[in-house]
Amino acid sequence: MANENIFSGLKVVDFSSFVAAPGAAVILSDFGADVVKVEPPHGDPWRNGHKVAFQPNSHDPYQWHLSNRNKRSIALDLKSQSAQQVIFELANWADVFIVNTPHHARKKLKLEYGDVAGWNPRLIYADLTGFGEHGPDAELPGFDITSYWARSGLLSMTRDAGAPPTWPVGGSGDNATAVGLYAAIVTALYRRERTGKGSYVTTSLLAQGVWSASVSIQAALAGAKFPPMHDRTHPANAAANVYRSADGTWFVLIVTPDKFAAVANAIGRPDLLIDPHFSDPKQLVANMSKLTEVFDEVFGAEPMAHWHSAFADVNVTFGEVRAPQEVVNDPQLTANDIVVPLNGAGGKLTSTISSPIQIHGVDKAPAQRAPDLGEHTEQILAELGFDPRSIDSLRESGAIAKPAPSRKQESAT
Numbered sequence: 001m002a003n004e005n006i007f008s009g010l011k012v013v014d015f016s017s018f019v020a021a022p023g024a025a026v027i028l029s030d031f032g033a034d035v036v037k038v039e040p041p042h043g044d045p046w047r048n049g050h051k052v053a054f055q056p057n058s059h060d061p062y063q064w065h066l067s068n069r070n071k072r073s074i075a076l077d078l079k080s081q082s083a084q085q086v087i088f089e090l091a092n093w094a095d096v097f098i099v100n101t102p103h104h105a106r107k108k109l110k111l112e113y114g115d116v117a118g119w120n121p122r123l124i125y126a127d128l129t130g131f132g133e134h135g136p137d138a139e140l141p142g143f144d145i146t147s148y149w150a151r152s153g154l155l156s157m158t159r160d161a162g163a164p165p166t167w168p169v170g171g172s173g174d175n176a177t178a179v180g181l182y183a184a185i186v187t188a189l190y191r192r193e194r195t196g197k198g199s200y201v202t203t204s205l206l207a208q209g210v211w212s213a214s215v216s217i218q219a220a221l222a223g224a225k226f227p228p229m230h231d232r233t234h235p236a237n238a239a240a241n242v243y244r245s246a247d248g249t250w251f252v253l254i255v256t257p258d259k260f261a262a263v264a265n266a267i268g269r270p271d272l273l274i275d276p277h278f279s280d281p282k283q284l285v286a287n288m289s290k291l292t293e294v295f296d297e298v299f300g301a302e303p304m305a306h307w308h309s310a311f312a313d314v315n316v317t318f319g320e321v322r323a324p325q326e327v328v329n330d331p332q333l334t335a336n337d338i339v340v341p342l343n344g345a346g347g348k349l350t351s352t353i354s355s356p357i358q359i360h361g362v363d364k365a366p367a368q369r370a371p372d373l374g375e376h377t378e379q380i381l382a383e384l385g386f387d388p389r390s391i392d393s394l395r396e397s398g399a400i401a402k403p404a405p406s407r408k409q410e411s412a413t
Contacts, residue, residue: 004032004363005031005032005362005363005364005365006031006032006359006362007028007031007032007033008032008033009032009034010028010032010033010034010095010096010189011033011034011036011093011094011095011096012025012028012029012033012034012035012036012094012095012096012097012098013035013036013038013090013091013093013094013096013097013098014035014036014037014038014071014098015038015097015098015099015100015101015111016098016099016100016101016128017039017044017045017046017100017101018044018045018046018049018067018100018143018174019046019063019067019144019171019174019175019178020100020128020144020173020174020175020177020178020181020205021098021099021100021126021128021178021181022037022044022046022067022068022098022178023067023174023175023177023178023179023181023182024098024126024128024178024179024181024182024185025037025071025096025098026066026067026068026069026070026071026178026355027178027179027182027355027357028096028182028185029069029070029071029365030070030354030355030357030364030365030367031359031362031364031365032363032364032365033096034072035070035071035072036071036072036073036074036090036094036376036380037068037071037072037073037074037371038074038076038090039073039074039075039076039373039374040075040076040077040078041075041076041077041374041401043075043373044064044068046063046064046067046068047061047064047373048061049061049063049064050062050063050064054167054170055170056324059347059348060345060346060347060348060349061370062349063171064370065342065345065349065352065369065370066352066353067370068370068371069342069352069367069368069369069370070365070367070368071370071371072371072375072376072379072380073371073372073373073374073375073376073377074086074374074376074377074380074381074400075373075374075377075400075401076377076399076400077398077399077400078109078111079109080397080398080399081397082393082394082397082398082399083394083399084110086381086384086386086394086399086400087110087111087116088119089384089385089386090384091116091119091120091123092119092120093383093384094120094123095122095123095124095189096123096124096126096185096189097116097123097124097125097126098126098128098181098185099111099125099126099127099128100127100128100129102139102141103129103133103138103139104139113125113127113200117198117200120198121197121198122192122196122197122198123198124185124188124189124192124198124199124201125198125199125200125201126181126184126185126188126201126202127200127201127202128177128181128202128203128204128205129142129202129204129205130142130143130146130147130204130205130206131147131151131204131205131206132204132206132207133202133204142204142205142206143174143205144168144170144171144172144173144174144177144205144209145167145168145170145173147173147204147205147206147209148173148174148176148177148205148206148208148209148212149168149173149209150165151206151209152206152209152210152212152213152217153209153210153213153216153217154168154173154209154212154213155168157213157216157229159229160229160230160231160232161228161229161230161231161234162229162231173205173208173209173212174205176208176212177203177204177205177208179355179356179357180203180207180208180211181201181203182355184201184202184203185201187201188201232292233289233292234288234289234292235288235289235292236288237288238288238289238291238292238295239253239254239255239256239260239263239291240253240254240255241253241292241295242321243295243296243299243300244296244299244300245299245300245302245303245304245306245307246300246301246302246303247303247304249303249304249320249321250320250321251304251307251318251319251320251321252318252319252321253295253316253317253318254316254317254318255316255317256317259314259315259316260273261273262314262316263311263314263316265314266310266311266313266314266316267298267299267310268298269294269298272291272294277290277291278291304320328351336358337354337358337364338353338354338356339351339352339353339354340352340353340354340364340366340367341366341367342367342368342369343366343367343368343369344368344369345369345370346369352367354367374400374401377400377401378391381394381400
């Protein structure tokens with residue numbers, strides 16, 4: 001039988017918005033943490049991310065549920081003087097306090113580490129920035145496309161020779177960064193177990209992007225000579241390239257030298273092994289474009305199913321290039337709990353993506369829909385010790401809004 005959720009009883013306050021920092025809180029929630037999402041009265045802008053023009057358009061707020069499942073929401077106007085008492089109680093309640101508000105705005109809102117850590121010396125204060133805390137660009141606004149992809153060097157390398165930089169996959173840098181911030185939080189929690197002390201932990205989209213590009217960035221640090229950019233028709237190695245089958249499926253093929261003879265036989269071209277253009281190592285290097293033409297002709301003559309069978313017999317490394325609509329039907333995703341049921345979201349959204357960490361013998365919490373704006377405001381305030389009169393006072397001051405209609409009330413009208 002699986003054990004109790006490993007973070008059951010861990011209390012997390014998520015003051016962050018958009019994708020990366022909220023994603024770190026999601027991973028904690030997947031393992032049972034109680035996460036309170038603090039939103040402004042108008043809500044986290046990511047509630048409407050599914051309507052952004054360059055994102056896949058949907059009636060269902062799929063991005064919101066992905067970044068905020070298993071959380072409770074309190075809507076709080078941080079600019080209200082009365083909100084300070086709520087922040088004080090939240091900081092004392094919490095084990096982990098996550099924030100990605102720009103530092104100049106944090107100072108005005110009194111959300112800096114020095115503002116909250118003095119109330120709770122065991123608090124883990126997790127700070128996410130675009131470009132790091134220091135340096136000339138520390139205050140620049142940053143999204144994953146600018147900080148993680150462009151500034152890190154990744155965007156310059158993920159293209160073919162002669163092609164301009166392209167638009168990367170939305171949220172990919174954010175979600176990689178979420179794992180990094182989660183790791184920082186867990187490291188600090190381990191330190192707290194040993195010392196009893198809280199910590200101020202941080203990472204940035206830039207740091208995570210450079211880490212993802214670190215093989216090439218380390219090469220630059222070493223003064224290495226970089227090869228020309230990849231060109232599919234004139235590759236450095238035709239046996240490590242992208243090809244298309246007869247039914248239009250692109251696939252990545254990687255043939256190590258010890259597998260070349262077996263692959264040549266499997267694709268029906270044993271003659272390549274005695275062709276002087278390819279059998280002599282020096283000639284092979286000079287004729288990679290010609291070998292690419294041969295492979296293009298061979299692979300373009302049969303459907304992908306044929307190549308699955310052919311490659312399986314020689315255990316060669318290859319991978320289909322699949323679109324998102326194909327990925328969701330991959331049986332590997334459900335078999336390994338990568339895609340899991342999402343409870344309560346409504347509409348067509350019945351599944352979600354689990355965080356990429358599994359611990360054998362430890363359950364993850366079932367994925368529950370992300371909260372409505374301010375859905376749990378009164379519940380959370382009551383848990384923090386605010387009585388009905390105090391809650392009414394907060395409402396009158398504008399620190400919190402009037403209760404939103406429940407889902408049951410909305411469905412009845």
